[in-house]
Amino acid sequence: MLTVDEAFRKFKSRLELNDREQKNATARHTEVRDYIRTKFKIEKDFLTGSYKRHTKTKPLKDIDIFFVLKDSEREAYRDKVPSVVINDFYDALVEKYGASAVRKQGRSVNVDFGIVADAEDNTDYRVLSVDVVPAFTCGADYEIADTDKGEWIKTNPEIHASKAVAAHQAYSNEWKGLVRMAKYWNNNPRHGEKPVKPSFLIEVMALQCLYGGWQGRFDYEFQSFFQTLADRITDEWPDPAGLGPPISDGMDAARKQRAKTLLQAASRDASLAINLSRQGKNGEALKAWRALFGPKFPLS
Template sequence: MLTVAQAFEQFMHNLELQAGEDREAKRQERNVFEAMRRHLRPRESILSGSYGRNTAIRPLHDIDLFLIFTAAASGTGEAVGPEAFLKRVKQALEQEFPGKQAKLQNRSVNIEFSGTGIGFDVVPALEDPRRPGIYWIPDVRKGDWIQSDPRKHIEACDAANARATQRLKPLIKALKRWNQLQGKPVPSFLMEVMAYKGIDSFQPDGRLSVYAQGMAHLFQFMSGRIMEQWPEPAGLGPPVNSGVGQTNLLQGQQRLSGATRRAAQALELERVGDMAGANALWRELLGTDYPER
């Protein structure tokens, strides 16, 4: 019979991207970048989002592709509104990939490739001419451009993972699987940002699985703090939970509270040596990627 620690190790492995998925994602990223260069001349690209931070889980779906433009390459050089810029990106993608219908989103344009099921959220960004490394990205709902820096997001995630002795990223992936099974009541990036802070107060008991305790701790931390304002990690854009409705946050809090209770029960079963009972509870929370026995 697997101990809880052994089951979690196997579960974490099951969430990792396979080598073929990773190769295909990078191949398609190069294709999209080259296609955009032929039309709108982006200067460079950054694989951002969960894929760029190495917190994506399998099966891989949408990858954030951050395309950096100079102001002169934004089309004709004139001031361009956020929605108009996104429409240019959409048109360029559809011209380069005939038969594909790109979808306009709030800050990006999504295009999906058949066969692999991998899609890209293409985020166009204009570099601030006075502050290199600071970028302006479109926000259709606001009708304006907002600041961002995905490299700072990667740095914040890596720093928190280092503080947690490289255990945070696997825990974030496990939280994402739980969130996915719940119908994604908590926005994915909000969950990550809360985890960066929550892991700092984690003090594991050496007698129990560290990953199990980490999950229980983060469930409890998030359920108690989800209603707060969570600053964007680069300190540039609006709060991460900006635009998330109160109803959605309350639903997320309710689901996290329920997970906190179940995780506490699982820890107690592990504490008294009932590995089968503890693993059964974790499998209920984390789905069939968590080993049955």
């Protein structure tokens, strides 16, 4: 039987992308990128978000693709309300993928490839969806359309990525794995709606809440991490790049309170699992961790 530490190591490995998943993801985002270039005047396009930062969890979905429009498109889009560019990207993607597969979001357009994860969160190594993000350069940064706010907002994915790299190195190269596991907890269907939205907020909080260096034990780390997240979920969490609106703006007071309650419960569940291990009930401890995180947490 696996020890708890071995189970966490296996869990961490299961959330990492293998060669087949990387190949499928590359094929999918390349397909979308090639198509968008035929419909719009694109200065450059590149991958961003948690996929690029290696903090994306399973099942693999919502790979972010930044499309930086040429300056010649500013009059058509940047000088208009954000919904104009989102609507045009939506219409273009509907032409290729169909209306049932394409969905407008606050700052992007989502393309769903119709893949359904099984009970163990397996997708036969296929990516579920991508997010297409229109953007313009703004000095050394970028501006993206925010239809919820009705304005263009600044961002810089490169700064987000560099902060993640620094945090990972400072945490004995365990930080990204811990973030992926926490995001997987956030996706657990037993919650119904995700407790923490957007998932990027977990990563932003982890930049501060995972501190003091790696102590060598996943079980204690998560018991403490969940409690710290619960204690600080009601705080305002600024954009790590110092450019856009607070990342925590995506949650109102009621959602934050719900997240706080669920994070506190997760911390208590972690404590119970740790206690089972102390009593020598290793099998029951593994089941408790699986119940907490979801089906990717191994029992053997």
